Amino acid sequence: MDPVIIVGAGPVGLTLALALARQEVPSVVLDEGSGKEEPRAARTVVLREDTAALLERLTGAALGDAGVRWAGWRSMRRRQVMREITFDAAEPAPLHLAQHALTAALRTAAAADPLIDIAPDSRLDAIEQERSGVNARTRGPNGTWWRGSYLVGCDGPRSTVRKLQDIRFPGRTAVERHAVAALRAELPWPGHALLHRTPPWRTSGPSAGEVTARPLPDGAWRLDWLLPPGKDLVTPEHLVARVRETLAGWTGGSTPPYELLDTGVHTVHHRLARRWRVGRVFLAGDAAHLLGALGTQGLDEGLRDADNLAWKLASAWHHGPHEALLDSYQAERRAVVAARLRAADQSLPVVRGGGGLRAYVPGAARNHDALLTEGHLGRGALGTPGAYTGSPLAPVPLEAEIPVGTPPGAQVADVRVTAEDGTFVRLRSRLGRGALLVVLVAPGTGVWDRKHWMTAGVMPRLAAAVTALPCPAELLVTESYPGAPAHTVLLVRPDGHLVTALSGVRPADLYAAAEATLGGAAETDSGVEAGAQAEAGAGSRAR
Numbered sequence: 001m002d003p004v005i006i007v008g009a010g011p012v013g014l015t016l017a018l019a020l021a022r023q024e025v026p027s028v029v030l031d032e033g034s035g036k037e038e039p040r041a042a043r044t045v046v047l048r049e050d051t052a053a054l055l056e057r058l059t060g061a062a063l064g065d066a067g068v069r070w071a072g073w074r075s076m077r078r079r080q081v082m083r084e085i086t087f088d089a090a091e092p093a094p095l096h097l098a099q100h101a102l103t104a105a106l107r108t109a110a111a112a113d114p115l116i117d118i119a120p121d122s123r124l125d126a127i128e129q130e131r132s133g134v135n136a137r138t139r140g141p142n143g144t145w146w147r148g149s150y151l152v153g154c155d156g157p158r159s160t161v162r163k164l165q166d167i168r169f170p171g172r173t174a175v176e177r178h179a180v181a182a183l184r185a186e187l188p189w190p191g192h193a194l195l196h197r198t199p200p201w202r203t204s205g206p207s208a209g210e211v212t213a214r215p216l217p218d219g220a221w222r223l224d225w226l227l228p229p230g231k232d233l234v235t236p237e238h239l240v241a242r243v244r245e246t247l248a249g250w251t252g253g254s255t256p257p258y259e260l261l262d263t264g265v266h267t268v269h270h271r272l273a274r275r276w277r278v279g280r281v282f283l284a285g286d287a288a289h290l291l292g293a294l295g296t297q298g299l300d301e302g303l304r305d306a307d308n309l310a311w312k313l314a315s316a317w318h319h320g321p322h323e324a325l326l327d328s329y330q331a332e333r334r335a336v337v338a339a340r341l342r343a344a345d346q347s348l349p350v351v352r353g354g355g356g357l358r359a360y361v362p363g364a365a366r367n368h369d370a371l372l373t374e375g376h377l378g379r380g381a382l383g384t385p386g387a388y389t390g391s392p393l394a395p396v397p398l399e400a401e402i403p404v405g406t407p408p409g410a411q412v413a414d415v416r417v418t419a420e421d422g423t424f425v426r427l428r429s430r431l432g433r434g435a436l437l438v439v440l441v442a443p444g445t446g447v448w449d450r451k452h453w454m455t456a457g458v459m460p461r462l463a464a465a466v467t468a469l470p471c472p473a474e475l476l477v478t479e480s481y482p483g484a485p486a487h488t489v490l491l492v493r494p495d496g497h498l499v500t501a502l503s504g505v506r507p508a509d510l511y512a513a514a515e516a517t518l519g520g521a522a523e524t525d526s527g528v529e530a531g532a533q534a535e536a537g538a539g540s541r542a543r
Contacts, residue, residue: 003027003117004313005136005148007124007161009035011045011099012285012302013154014106018058019310021115023434023494025317028117028146029110030138032155035120039100041182042262044222046214048378049092050385050411050496051303053428055102059109066105067097068215071191073377075369078200082369085377094377096193096214096222119146124160127151127281134280150313152282154306157269159287165278171271171341175348176293177227178266179234181243184220185258187250191215195295195372201249211246212295212376220261227265234265268292270341276330284309289337293344294351295376296383301340304385305333307432311494314434315471315518325519328393336386343381347371385411388497395499395516400506404490405482406498412490417476418445427476428496435472436499436514437492438462441484445477458487458505465507469514493517 004020006013009031017027047055047063056063070093073085087093110116119142126137136146153161162169187194197210209226216222225242227234244255271290276283285302292298309329316326351368374380387410388394394408406412414428417439430437440462459477466475481490484501491499491513500513 001317002133002147002149004317005030005134005146005151007136007151007153008155008285008287009033009107009118009120010154010156010285011102011106011299012306013152014103014110015055015058015303016152016154016284016306016310017110017116018106018113019306019432020314021110021113022058022432023311023314023318024115025310025314026115026117028119028148030122030124030136030146031118031120032123032140033120035107035118037100037103039098040262040264041098041216041220042180042222042264043099044096044182044214044216045099045102045299046297046376047095047097047303048297048300048383048385049094051300052095053414054303054307054432055106057429057432059105061105061109063095063097063102063105066101066217067095068191068217069093069095070193070215072189073193073195073373074189075195075197075373076199077197077369082366083373085373094193096216098216124155124164127161127164129279129281149317150280150282152284152309152313153287154285154302156286157271157290159283161281162273162283162287165275165281167278167283168274169271170274171269171290172345173269174229174231174267175270175344176268176352177229178224178268179227179239179242180225180264180266181223181239182216182220182261182263183223183243183258184218184261185247185256186219187213187221187247193376195369195376196250197369197372199246199249201245213250224266236263239263270345272334272338272341276334277327282309282329288334289341291337291341291344293375294347294382295372296340296344297378300378300385301333301337304336307495308333311432311434318434319471322519324392328391328519332388332391332393335390336388339386340382344375347382387411393499393517393519395513398500398502398506398509398513400502400504400509401500402485402488402503404484404488404498404501406501408498408500410498411496412492412498413482415478415481417478420475427478427492430474430476431492431496432494433474434494435474436469436494436517437476437490438466438469438473438510439476439478439481439490439492441479441481441486441488441490442477443479443486445479461507462489462505465505465510468507469511470520471514471518473514491517 003026006029075083121140122138122142123140128135134151153159194213212224214222248255269290273288284305375382389409417427466473487504489502
């Protein structure tokens with residue numbers, strides 16, 4: 001079968017290529033550039049726990065070596081500390097690194113994978129869809145026609161794929177503007193990120209704004225100053241004055257020594273493509289959505305797009321297309337991003353209202369600080385990874401379904417599990433292999449030898465039920481899971497979202513849930529019959 005064509009060799013496109021390769025699907029990545037990204041110290045990314053784990057799983061690299069995991073977070077208003085957070089195992093820290101370092105790690109991993117072909121200097125200019133595949137024409141030194149099974153546009157805000165498919169991209173322009181500087185200096189809170197609103201050395205009014213400092217490796221920092229609305233140019237003299245004023249204000253005296261590494265202006269737009277799928281063509285990342293106000297990170301959502309789409313394309317590539325499964329990509333991911341954009345649009349007038357009566361409401365400043373903290377740290381409506389609660393892949397209510405600490409559709413907790421070969425691994429390490437995960441909660445099994453627990457209790461019946469599922473699945477065991485009683489059976493998608501939690505071994509319910517996850521109807525005659533066969537098979541094998 002033809003490879004998947006990926007247009008765009010940025011972080012989202014390369015992540016998708018690696019995620020497909022992990023599931024034995026070849027891809028061609030069309031890169032309109034030369035394959036070398038210019039290092040820009042002021043162009044950085046902040047990764048939350050789930051997206052950092054995804055990239056480390058795919059690249060095999062310790063991204064923390066190329067970036068900084070914040071030791072803590074502090075927010076201030078004028079001279080008052082509003083909030084302080086220390087990160088630890090229970091409160092994982094965001095990972096901050098230069099985008100060119102992230103892209104380099106992804107390119108290195110992709111270049112070493114025989115299933116990934118990166119074509120530099122290949123600018124897309126035509127797409128033709130057929131019933132059995134898609135053709136893409138590129139121009140440039142390597143201009144030619146490419147044949148693929150599917151095509152995914154990961155080609156950024158000005159996406160050629162989106163334009164060629166005549167997909168509208170409505171939204172709001174320049175909802176926020178920030179002056180940005182990367183510099184090396186000694187600040188009073190090493191390793192800690194800071195949000196400082198209305199610093200005392202700034203005059204009142206809309207230009208008072210806020211400044212954010214985020215640590216980078218080797219004593220470097222990225223500083224962002226919120227700019228007033230408008231299109232005024234930010235001159236080098238203006239930026240240097242901001243740097244000197246801010247550093248002097250933070251150190252309580254004259255401007256300390258510093259080395260200016262890079263500068264820029266970052267403009268945040270809010271846009272959402274009307275459609276994310278047209279036949280065999282899909283959109284992902286900035287080609288599908290733009291967000292980033294109030295400290296949120298657009299790249300996080302782009303990486304989650306790739307994670308969601310990869311296992312569905314892999315299923316179609318290996319087993320034939322299932323339209324409901326492919327359609328669910330847009331239904332799930334667009335709904336999550338739309339909710340994130342709504343939350344930001346509702347919060348912006350509150351936080352950026354420019355004073356007025358809101359400024360005198362008791363507790364208003366603290367509420368604003370809480371919203372900004374949610375955005376910067378990936379929490380709440382502004383930042384928490386989305387749950388696919390209304391997914392078309394959700395199974396119908398099951399008789400044996402029980403509530404656990406993770407609601408259906410949300411990301412599962414990264415607990416320690418025992419694999420079928422007896423090794424202890426983290427649950428996230430088993431994701432993205434194209435198989436569903438079936439996890440049995442069985443206290444005490446961690447100290448048993450595999451030859452004992454694989455033949456004890458409910459295990460033989462559960463193993464038989466897993467073998468009878470309509471798709472590949474891996475059986476795992478954990479000693480505990482948040483909110484789950486003993487003998488709970490969890491069904492987890494390849495992208496780490498919980499399908500359902502069942503009370504005990506229920507082969508028919510497990511089969512129905514797995515079938516629904518693949519886009520099938522859980523309540524069809526064939527589904528009921530197959531579930532009954534699974535129940536009977538499990539029973540006979542258990543005997």
